[in-house]
Each structure stands twice: as structure tokens, then as C-alpha cells.
Amino acid sequence: MPERQMLLLAGHPVRIGGRALDILVTLVERSGEIVGKRELMARVWPDTLVEEGNLKVNMNALRRALGEGPGAPVYIATVVGRGYRFVAPVTVTEEAVFTPAVDPPRRHNLPTASTRLVGRKEEMAQIARDIGETRLVTIVGPGGIGKTTLALAVAETILDQHADGLWLIDLAPLKDGGLVAGAIATVVGLSTDSGSTEAAVADQLRGRQMLLVLDSCEHLIDGVAVLVDQILLRAPGVRFLATSREPLRVTGERVRRLGGLDAPGKSAGLTAAEALTFPAVQLFVQRATDQLETFRLSDADAAGVAGICRRLDGLALAIEMAATQIDAFGVAGLHDEVEHRLRLLEGRRGGAERHRTLAATIDWSYALLAEDEKRALRCLATFASSFRLDAAGAVAATAGHGADAFVGIVGRLVAKSLLSAEVRDRSVVYRLLDTTRDFAIAKLAEAGELDNARRRHAEFTLRSIEQAEPGPGTVIDWSDRCSQTIDDIREALRWAFGPSGDAGLAIRLTVEAIRYWKQLSLPEECRVAAERALDDRYAKWRDRTDDLILNMTLGATLLHTRGPMAEVKEALGKALAIAEDIGDAELQLECLSGLSEYELWTGDSRSAMAIAEKIQALSGRGPSVADGGADAPAGSALSWMGALGAARRRLEGIVRRPVSALSRDPGARFDLDQRLTALGTLATVQWLQGFPDEAQATAETQLREAEASNDAVSLCCALLHGSQIIAMYRRDYEAAWQHYTRGRAHADRHGLRIWRNMADCSCGRLRLYAGRPFDLAAYGQALEEVRSGGFRMRYPNYLTNYGEALARQGDLASGLAAVDEAIALCEANGQVVGIPEILRIKANMIRFGDPARGAEAADLYRLSIARARADGSLSWELRSTISLVRHCRGRGGDDDAEAMLAATYARFTEGFGSGDLVRARALLDARNQSAGRSD
Template identity: 60%
Template sequence: MVEISEALAGRSYAFGSFELVPDRQLLLRNGVPVRLGGRALDILTVLVEHAGEVVGKRDLIARVWPDTFVEEGNLKVNMNALRRALDAGDGNLTCIATVVGRGYRFVLPVTVSTPPEAGDVPPLRRDNNLPTATTRIIGRSDAIEAVKRDLAEVRLVSIVGAGGIGKTTLALAIANQVVGERRDGVWLVDLAALTDPDLVPNAIAAAIGLAVHSANMLAALCDALRGKSMLILVDSCEHVIEGVATCVDRLLAETAEVTILATSREPLRVRGERVRRLPGLAVPADASSISAREALVYPAIELFVDRASEARPDFELRDVEAPMIATLCRQLDGLALAIELAATRVDGLGVAGLLDQISDRFRLLENRRGGPERHRTLLATIDWSYDLLGQAERLIMLRLAVFAAGFDLEAAVTVVGDNRVPRSAVVQGLADLVSKSLLSAEIADDGMHYRLLDSMRAYAMEKLSGSGELNEMRRRHIGHCIAWLAEAKYDAERLPRNMWLARYSGRIDDVRSALAWAFTDQAAASLAVRLTVAAIPFGKQVSLIEECRTAVETALQDRFAPHRSERDDLILNLALGATLLHSRGPLAEVKASLTRALRLADDLADTDLQLECLRGLSEYELWTGDSRAAIAVANSIRSLEVKGEKAAAGDADAQTGSALSWLGALGAARHRLEGIVHRPVLGDPRGESDRFQFDQRLTATGALATVMWLQGYADQAVETAKRQLRDAEASHYAVSLCCALLHGSLIIAMYVRDYAAAARHLERGLAHASTHGLSIWRNMGFCAGGRLTLYTGQPFDLASYREALAEIRKGGFRMRYPNYLTNYGEALARAGDVAGGLAAIDEAIALCRENGQVVGIPEILRIKGNVIRFEEPSRVEGAAECYREAIQLARRDHALGWELRSAISLVKLARQLGGDNDAEAMLETAYGRFTEGFGTGDLRRARALIETRRGN
């Protein structure tokens, strides 16, 4: 305790909300004792004694440490603790100012008075040496309670986790909460500066205030603590782990009421140890549309905001910044230290700037004040761990950096192992790195999986780049990826879908990383082509349509031509055509790629791939609206012999059935479609099928639902659409789900006038298309939703609709384009441009007739009749002609759904004009042919009209 001047002895000193009583080593805030280290209290006493004066650093050190040589850093650490305690008490009030180059000055007015009587304040026992807890603990309440329960049940608890994850913060929070529960106190032993494991007993003795001097310090410490009841917090054990383990094991054996709480990057492995591994702070899995209020539920984001507010007092989390901060926290693996370091840079960079530059995290996240030296930068934190590794562990850690995702033991052995690092060393090295919290491990269904945290991987990659081994490790990694992609392709045919995804979907980043490097290194050009071809089936399984398309286009560049075989060219062109079709629409490039692939398949006499090429070309023609050309290509499939046998009819029936339905041949279409939908599900032995193409059964199911509704089987249509959606969801393929939502469930829901369900399917479909970058599907969904907007009377965004319509036309998609154009025409008419609307509708009818896609003409004519009535009542006869022609065409094609709709419109118009028995008869005749669907919208309307007439 610092010596108080005689003039000031026996006094108390008041400033702000505080009162200092030096004689009693007591600091009060609003009458409540404040726990503060003894040295910090001594510093405060000296400054208060000379309030308003500058006290030099050397003078302070001489007063506070009169008989001990200490570095200036000790003064800074204690000064920081003192300032935190004082500033926390009075908000933003600054009590101590730094006078640069000279020292410190206590700046608040000080009132000197007689100290309170002993009975006026709570007693403050010197039963701990914990620093003042001024930092709010975020997101660790469950962990705190769990460790406290552990401490009540066992005598050694180790909090284990990666550097910077918050172990010390958590341990100090727990220790502060249990102060007063142990008769002989709670004591912090910070081992950070200790370099000799044999001095661990000395450090513990010094921390708890034991003046023990012995040649056998461990034995003396055990003797001194025998009979004591205390909690000892041993912090930062990893670098002297053996010394800590020996000391703790002995203490637990020779004392009865001493409890140890340790923090380390690996367990102590002492008898009776209970290990609590500390994970990163929780972050949202999907940050794309999170709001500020939703984001603050996650501790990682709450911590970021809390620390950013300290750095910039006016900082507030806004909705626009919430997704960016969520992404940043996820990239930092929820590491508390990394998040805190990042938050301190918000003031200079802003949230967007910080996120843009976070990849250069080691340069950005620096200069953190306070705390152990090793925690001042993220780089220093990882350096601290790396420097403690053995040579083999270092080599393994660096080589593991080529894995961008999780990996198992065999993968690590394949890539990392060699003569320098045999299998046994890899096995032991993984265990050691997990133990030291540099590598995460979790048990999966197929065994143990490992992963380097992103920050650790970035650090290791930088060192690997400087080691001269990077290229060799990359090549090994690519070879490993090619091998497991072949395994994944095989497993896709035999494993349940959810099991396959659990096993392989987490490896996407490995494929991305391997491709990115292979394409930039000319020496790896051959590997790049092999990897691209191997990744195509995997890309389809995990819906990486755009990424696969980009990779395929790159592999098809001239510079890779010497490294491609004829078969490679075939597969790459086939994949390019399919991915372009499903992401951009039926562009001319699609047909060129598929035609080139078919020619190569013919040259190689590969009937499996000939079949795939013809499927793709048939689908292309169908999308362009040329149903006859689609049927012609499909017929070519029937002439193929696959493995000595004629191609199965189902290989052509999906596109043929759809094409026939557009041509108005509903009965023939249904026959073809039901043949594929209801045939038994058999495993497809052709391992290279379904390369970014629709599942034939899903395609047929959606088309069948539409045919059923058109024929008057509304209930069956609804159930069939539901089946398609279920199957598409189970497929986990983005394009199939878009098709089921936007070309299946949405359309059928609107046909039966279930507008609530239609809205749900539309919203989900648009979101799904946007998520997967399927622009053609997003535009198609938006235009299909235009009909729902018209049905429900919502505002119609003509400008946005016009843009989407232009994109669809530009993409060559004509199959449903007349329907979308009709929606636009009606919207124009409702907006007052009746002439423009009718022109658009007439163009839609002409397009249908030009391509022979006549099945939709009755509905377009009905809508035209409605639009004619918008113009002037005198033209009602023109509207009636449209309705009658629609009924006639619907009857020709046996499209009972369209016939009923047009009959309803005709009856409504006729009744406005005084009635028409022929129109009434048409409605009753159409209604009478229905056998189901009586709860759907059109049938309810028809029944109401019929009953109204009969009631009259």
C-alpha cells in the first residue's frame, strides 16, 4: 500500500459519484464498494493526493512500487484498469488525463472530508485480485451457468477454445460472480508472461499473496493451501501446459477445498478434469435479408454493435447494414477477439468499407489497446498459437490450408501425408491441433470431420505460400477433389438424397477453391479440365448452375484445347447448353452447344450421351415455342439403341407429351405423360445422366397437372401439382423446384382460383430463383405473377413488367410468352390504353397460331373479349364473338376448363343485354360434363349463375 502523506491521512476524497478512503484501501461508487486491484488503488491515491497537478510516470512508479523494478508497461496496464473503473461509473466522464511526455493529471474537482464510520459502508474484504469487470459479457450466459454448475460438481474445469474466442473474458466473468462464495477468495493467475513451466507454482503463490520461499515450491504451495477454500483461475496455460498440469494435479491431490478454473487452447489432461469447449459466438446462417432487430438476437452481431458503439458513440445498427455485419461476423467465425478488433475500425472505414476489405484482415485488425500483448492483433493471436507448435504440427497445419472446407482423416492423409509426414504423424497431428483449438472437429454420420477456422486458414495459407510448397499442395488437393467427386457421383445413385447431401454438400468450397487455382496456373491446365468435367455432376446435385456454367466456359477456352479430349469437349458442351438453357433461356448459343455435343457423341458412338444431347435439344425447341420441332427431336430418341436396346419410350415422352399439350392434342399428351409419371421408379444405371437437365418424371408431372385441369379434372390437377412440388423439393435441384413452383403449383392455383396459395408459390419461386441466380426463371415467375395481380386487383407495375417481358423475349423463350404478353395487354387496357392492350393481345394470338401452340388461344380470346368491353359498351358484340370462338376452339381441343370459363363470360355479358338462351345452354352443357372440382372457383361461379337463372 502506498504511503499516505500525514496531512491527508484519515481523510476521504469525493469526486463525481466516487469516494476514496485510502486508509481502508476502499473505493466507493454511490456508496457501493468497487473492486479494484491494489496497485490501481495506489495509483489513484497518489493522483488524488495531487489533484490538478501533473504526476510524472517515474514518480508514480516510485510511489506505487517503491522497492521493485517494474517496466512502464505495468503502469499502463493498471492505469487502463483504473480508467475503465472510473469512466464506467460516470459514463463518458474523464477523470484522469494523460499529459503527453510528462505523466498523468487527475482533472476532476476533489472534495476532502472525514471518512464515513466503519458501520456506514459494507465491509470490503481483500479476497480476490480480479480486475474490475467493466466489459459487458455478450452471448455467454448459458456458458457461464454451465461452468458454474461444473465448479459446484468438480474441482477442475478447463475452458478450452481457439485464441481470441473469449476464454479469459468468460472465466473472469464467472470468477467475479463467485467472489464471496469461497472462504479464502478467488484468485487470478495470469501465465501469459511465464516462459518456464517449472515456475508455475511460483506464479500461483505470488498471485494469491503467499510469501513462500522454498527449493521445492510445489510442495510448499500445497502445504500453504492445505485447509484453504478458494478458487484459482489459471489463465493462458497452453504454452506451459506440462507445468500447469503437474502443479494442478498435485494441488488437487493434496488439498480438499481448492478448485481450479483453467483457460487453455488444449485440455490439461489431468484426472478429474471437466472440459468445456467454447464455440464462436452465434451468427445467422442466412444474412441476405436480416433486419437490424433480427440481427441483434445473435450474440456475434450484438458484440460487434456494442464495441462499434464504443469506438464511434453515434454508431447505430441500421437495417441496410445488418446483412453486412452478419456476413462479416460469419466470416470471422464468431471469434470474439476478431469481431472486437473489426468493430474498432468502423469509425474509419464504415461497415461497407470494412466488409469490402475484410479479406485483408491481418492488416486491418490491429492496434487494439489493452489486454495481453498477444491479443493486440489477430495476427499476434494466431502467431501465439503457431509458435507453440512442434515442427511436424506446423507443417501439417500449413498444408491443411489448401482445404477450403471440412475434411476427414483420409483426405488429410492423402493431401498432407508424404515421406516427411507419414500417416501416423498426420493422425497424431490432427489430434494435437484439435486439442490446441487450431482445428475444429465434429462427429458426423460418416465419421470425424475437421476444419480450419477461416482466420487460421488465411494465416496458414500465407505461410504456406512462402514455404515453396503451395503449388505441390494445390496439385495434391485437386487430385483429391477429382477422386472424391467420382465417389460422390457414384454415391448419388445409391444413397438417399439427404444422406448424400450430408456427406458431400459441405465440400462446395473445396471445388471452388481448386477450380480457381487450376484456371490461373497454366502448369495445371490438364488438371483444370479434368476437375471441371468431374465437377459437373456434383454441380448439378448441389444446384451450382451458374458456377458450373462459368467453369465450363473457361475450360472450353482455346488455351485449354490441347488438354481436352474429344469426350471432354462433348461433356463440356453438353453441360454448357444445359446450364445456359436453365439460367438464361433458349439462346442461340444453347442450340449451338448441344448440336456440337451431339455431333461429338455421334462420332464417339456414345448412345448414352446421344440420348442426353437429344433430350436437351428437344427441351430447347419446346422452350422456343416450336412444339413440332420438339416432337421431331424426341422422335429421334426413339431410333436410338442404348446398350443394344431401343431407347425407352419415357426418354422421349416427357417433351413429346408437353409439346402435344401445347398443340391442343390433350388426350394424346395425357397418354404420353401418364406413361412416364406412373411407370415404376427404377435406378438409372447410366452414371452420367441428369447432367443439368430436368428430371423427366418431374417435367411430365407438371405438364400432366395442366392437361388434367384443361380436361376438367381440377381435383386431380391440384393433387398432381402437389406431387410435383414434393418431388421437386426432394430432388434438392434449384431448377426443378423453380419449375414446380412457377410452372406447376402457381399455374394450377390460379386456374382453380386459389389466390392465397398462388401468392405463396409465387413469392417462394421468385425468392428461390433470385437466390440461385436463375434470371430467366425470375423473369418468367414475375410475368406469370402478372395474371395473379390482375385477378386480385393489385397495382400493376407496367414498367417493371415491360422490362421482364423484354428479357424473356431476348432470351428466346416463347413457350409461355404469349400468355405473358396477354397479361401485359390486359394491364395496358386497364390503365386506359385499350388500343395498345388489344394490339398486344392480337400479337399473342398470332404467335400461338404461328407456332401451332393453340391450346391457350381460347383463354386469350376470352381475355380479349373482356378488354373489348373496357373500350365502349357499343362493342359488346365483338366481345361476344370472342367468347363464342373461344368456346368453339376449346370444344375442338376438349379443353373443358377453357370452355367453362368462356361460357361464364358469355352468360354474364348476355344477361347484361337481356339474356341469351343459347349462352345459358352452353354454360349448363359445359358444367354438366364435370365430374369433380366443384369446390374450385370457376365451378362455384358457374353453379351460382345456373342456380340464379333457375331460381328466376
């Protein structure tokens, strides 16, 4: 009914703003036509210059009034870039036909909702129930969390439950608690002639049945509490729903603390559909779409939007403000801006003054604090993550607060929603929201207190990590404790290495933090930190032990992130020289273990064995330098050299020792886990010796223990150098592919570039044998990266895969040249255990690529068998014998080869379900059946 400025639904007026109704009238008059945005704005705001955002806000309010939403009828269609069209059927009728219902007496003053509540259904239902059960419910939470929006949404659902109405009293504009009673009287329509306004209001409300919504009580908390208490006593029919940043602390109050909207955690491969199941993302997308009609959340942007919502702590106001910048920055740019600048959130032009910017919202709370509370909040902002009361006291209590008084200050900051508190491990931990922390840090700098507070924080962080011990429990327990500290370590290091920092403190922090980086599988971060600490600029702040540990750490992290580069040996060599000079046998052992691993990775088994002998010489020279320390490196070296029996004895000496609840010292630095390394090598040795089932069981043990260790390198090793290899040996290509996929993703996630390249190279053979696509160019590039990184331990295997792929694609000569190079590398470095298989593959290439050279292929098979026998490698012997029998049967048969296959198969005692044994059994059965038919 445009003449009466009224919209009816079933005869009852619909609550709708005047501007929104004008937009509706304009669109209905032009039903089916596109009405441009400028034309609408000129019609609705004829004498006012407004921005397009005003039209969007009112259009959203209109859609809500019409009930548009998922599954509901659509009335208005957006024509992107042009305007809007009313698409529902329209019937024009004389006004006299309409008989509106008689308007009921005015029973509330709730505003028309300008936004739709997102993600608070459970809270709404709970608070609605609370109001039915108790007379005072207070929604408590930090500024911008959405307290007012939630309170209004709850009030909308219970409008008809109070005979004398439901009334909103906005207390934000008031500056004096004595004015609260007058504000209530004015809204409800009371007369207050008594000298005591509070008492008069309470008396006049006696006998009434109503709900009073008191919004923004925190700055008038004492006055509000006194008045509410009087009304609760004198007017039993009156109930209250309050919003505040701290409780009123009135008898009978039920407090509902409001947290941020749920947002996705950090997750690789997050899709848009998955992200949109979280309320924080839903809110962002709704507001972004309001701002930019063409915005749609894509899979590519899902992780970015999730990161924005997490960084903003799920604060509804902050998310809304960020989303309005989508047209200026896009998701990626907005993510970066939110990460670095709180001032980006410039906010709304309308609404309460305290909500116009996020900074103003926080400033509103900050201004209400006492001076000692402000000082404490500023200092606590130096913590990058959660903290306990003792930590808070160490950093903030010395800033002019006594210990006892400080406990009270922390309690008041929690009550006022500027600190959050939660129970963890039977104690209370505290944290600031990121948005509050950013604000408080700025205030700390303004007050000239930043460096002093940062120093206290860095000194406390150093003391805490120096004193921390894993203690009883699991590796996961220790990892959880490390993860709770790592962000503060990073903050302390950032300041300590900075222009106003303390280089001596920075060096001590770096050395003590090494075990934290190790336990959290952050080798690349640790490598960068060690390199920085070893810079010549900081030499005068380091002692010899610092140099030893930093070089040893640099060598280990470089090895597992970049490969066996020359810098690895240089760093480990420096560390070893210092350890020998100061006579520290423990650290000598760590350095020698690292050098042994380095030599194995370069493919030099003989040098690795020589280092193992040095380790053996250290036995008994320290309290924990026990016999057997050389077993793991010696066992690995011997296995590559083909001495399988000796290798197995050494390796079993490691793995058969009792395993404690923690398989290794969880507080250790980036040393190598000898047991896990030995398990992987032992699995290979067992398979080579002809025990496929034992090998699989050992690989499974290695993987299980690596997973429990929470160590990135150990898990990569178990997946790629243990389980994947054994699965391929057993010809279980599906399992091998799963291990590869997981190992590759794990290496990527932890920045282990050399392991990623090794994964891609080891996958070459898997692709060839499992019939998967093989990208020769990409494989060649990965091979070159491994080679340039100095890695030679498995490089001949990878090179053989490359040669086989070349031959399969028709370039037999280049393929054979690659395989011959692989054999030469094995012979030169003493890593000869794989030569029988390489010879077999070379024979296959000739057999299929140049059938005229069949005799040469047969000779290579027999050479492979002979070398396998010499090493005691029954599995290589069986595999080559199978290939020889197949080759000979294609050329008329060979009784010696057939007898050899039967004899080799008979020496196996297990593993009859593995691929090679199944194939051998099939060949033997086929020959027996053929012989039976001939009989």
C-alpha cells in the same frame, strides 16, 4: 469520496480504476453540465498525450462500475459530438457523514473488468458448478475465443466461496515452467525457502481454502501439470480454474471446451432485431458503439455484421478487433476487408502482447508447436472446409510424415485447439477456424510449400469426387455430402486454373464437379465453370468426351439461367454431333432432351415434336435408353399443339412409372427431370380437359417431388409452371400469389434470371384478376427481357396480359394490337392451345372498352368456344360460354347461349368448388330462379 479516491455503495468500496474515478469526480462536480471530451482528457491525463480511445475505455469501465445497463438507472448521458453529462441527482455532504465499512482483508487480486462478458451465461453457470464439484477445471479453446474473460467472469461470481481467497496467476509472461511455483507463491504471499519450490508451495498451501486461476498455461503445459498435480495431492482445500489451448491432462481434470460465440446463419431478410439475439452480434455492436457513439445496427447492415461474425468464427477477440474499425470502413467495407485480409485486425494497444493482434494470438500458439506439427498445420490449411483423417493424410502426411505418426500429430493439433474435431456420420471430421486457416496459408507461402500442397489437395479432391457415389439414402443425404465438398472443389479449381496450376487437372475437376453443382442447385456457377473450361486456351487438355459433356452442360445451364438464347442451341448441337459420332446413345438422349426443351421454350412446338421422334428412334439402343424416352417432350409438344388426348397418354406414360426412393439419378449432370416436367404439363392438360381436382392433385405431387429433389430449376418449374398456373386456372388467387412469391424468391436466390422474368410476367394476370397494383412500365420491361432472351413458350400469354392491362387503362387500340400479335405468334409456332382463352380476353376487352361493338365480341366468344371444342378443352369452353352468357344477358338474353352453358356444365364430373364451375352454377341458378318467378 474524492479526497480518499473512493466510491462507496451501501458503505462498501466499489472496485474502480483511478482514471475512471477521476472522470466520475469531474462529471459530478459539473452535474447537469456538458463536459467536453478534450476537457475530460486534460483533467484526467494532465501531463500525457492520449487518444480518445483511452477515454472511451475508461468511460465504459465507469458505466459498468455504476451498474448501468438495460433497465438500470442511467447516471451518465452521452451528448453526441460534444461530450458527457452527469444526469443523476447529486447531494454534496461533508465527508465526516460517511462511515465506510471496515475494509476486509485483501482476498483476491482480480482486475477490474474492462469489458462486459457477452453470451456466456450457460458456460459461466456450468463452470461455476464444476468448481464446486471438482478441484481442477480447465477452459480449453483456441486463442482469442474468450477463455480468460470467461474465467475472470466466473471468478467474480464466486469470490466469497473460498475462505483464503481467490488468486489470479497470469502465466503468459513466464518463459520457463520452473517459474510457475514462484509465481503462485508471490501472488498468494508464501515464503519458499525449500530447495524444491514445487513441493514447498504445495506444503504451504496445505490447510488453505482457495481458488487459483491459472491463466495461459499452454506454453508451460508440462511444468504447470506437474505443479498442479502436487498441490492437488498435498493441499485438499485448493482448487484450480485454468485456461489453456490444450488440457493439462492431470488426474481429476474436468475440461470445458469453449466454442465461438453464436452468430446468425446466412438468411435472406435478416433484421437487426433478429441479429441482436445472437451473442456474436451483440459483442460486435457493443464494441462498435464504444468506438463510434453514433453506431446503431440497422436492418440494412444486419446481414453484413452477421457475415463478419461468421467469417471470424465467433472468436471474441477477432470480433472486438474488427468492431474497432467500424469508423474507418463502415459495415459494408469492413465485411469486404474481413473477407479478404486477416491483417485488418490490428487490435489493441493495451492488453497482453499475445492479444494485441489476431495474428499475434495465433502466432503464439503456432510458435509452441513442434516442427512436424507446424508442417502438418500448414498443409491442412489447403482444405476449405471440414475433412476426414484420410483426406488429411493424403494432403499432409506425404509432407514428411508417416501415416501412423501423422495420426498422433492430428491428435495433438486438436488438443492444442488449432484443429476442431466433431463426430459426424459416425466418424470424426476436422476443420481449421477460418482465422487459423488464413494464418497457416500465409506460413505455407512463406515456407515455399504452397503450390505443392495445393496440388496434393487438388489431386485428392479430384480422386474423391471421381469415386463418390450417391449410394443408398435420400436426395438430402447426397446433397449434404456434396455441400461438404463443394468449397474444396472451388479451392482446387481456383489453384488449378491459376498461373501455377495444372490445366489438365482443372478440366478433369470441372467435368467431375458438374453433378455437384447440379445437386446443390448452382447452375450459374456451373455455367461459368463450363465456359471457362471450354475456352480455346485449354483445348489441348480436353478430349472429345470432355467437349461433349461441357457443351451439353453449358447448353442446359444457359437455358435455365439466361433463356433459350442462340448459344444454347449451338452448345447442345455441338454436344449432339460428338455423341452421334462416338455412338453414345445415352448422351445423345440427353442432348436431344435438351434440344427439345429449347425448342419448346422458343415456342416452336413442331420442332420440339420432330426432336421427340428422334428420341423415339433411339429406344432400345443403350442399356438405359428405354422405351418412353420421347414421352415427356412429345407430350409437352402435343399439349401446346392442342392435341390434348394424345398429350395426356404420352405424359401419363411417364408419371405412372414406379418412382424409386430417388426420383432421378442424384449423381446426374444438368439433364432435365422428365418426370417432373411431365407432371407439370399433365396438370395443365387435366385442367384443360375439365378435371380441375385431378389437376390440383397432380400439381401438388409435382411440387412435393420437386421439393424433395433439391433441384432449383425443378422447384421453379413446379411453383411457376405448375402450382401457380393451376391455382390461377381455379381462380384461387391467394394460393397463386403465394406460389408466385416463393418461386420469384427462389429464382433470385439461385441466379435464375429467366425464371425471375417469367415469374414477373406470369404475375401480370394475377395482378389484374386479383385486384393488385399493376405497374405497366415495369411489366413492359420484364416482357422485353423475356422476349430478348428468346423465350416464346408462354410469351403470347404474357403479351395478352399486357394488352388487357393497356385496355383497362384506356388504350383499347394498343391493347387489341398486342392481343392480335399474341394470336399470330401462337398460330405461327403451333402453340395453339391457349388461343381460345386469348380470343375470350379479346372479346372482353371489346365488350367493356367499346360496347358498340357488342356483336363483334359475341362472335369472338363463339369462335373461342368452337376452337376449345376442337381441342377437347372443356375448361376453356366453359369459361368462354360463361362470358358469352353474361354478355348476352346484358343485351337482352340468348336462349342458345343459355342452353350451351347448361350442356357444357353438365359434362363436368368434378371440380365443382373451382372458380369457373362456381360461377357457372350461379348463372344457371339465377336463370332457373328467374324462370320460376315468371311461372
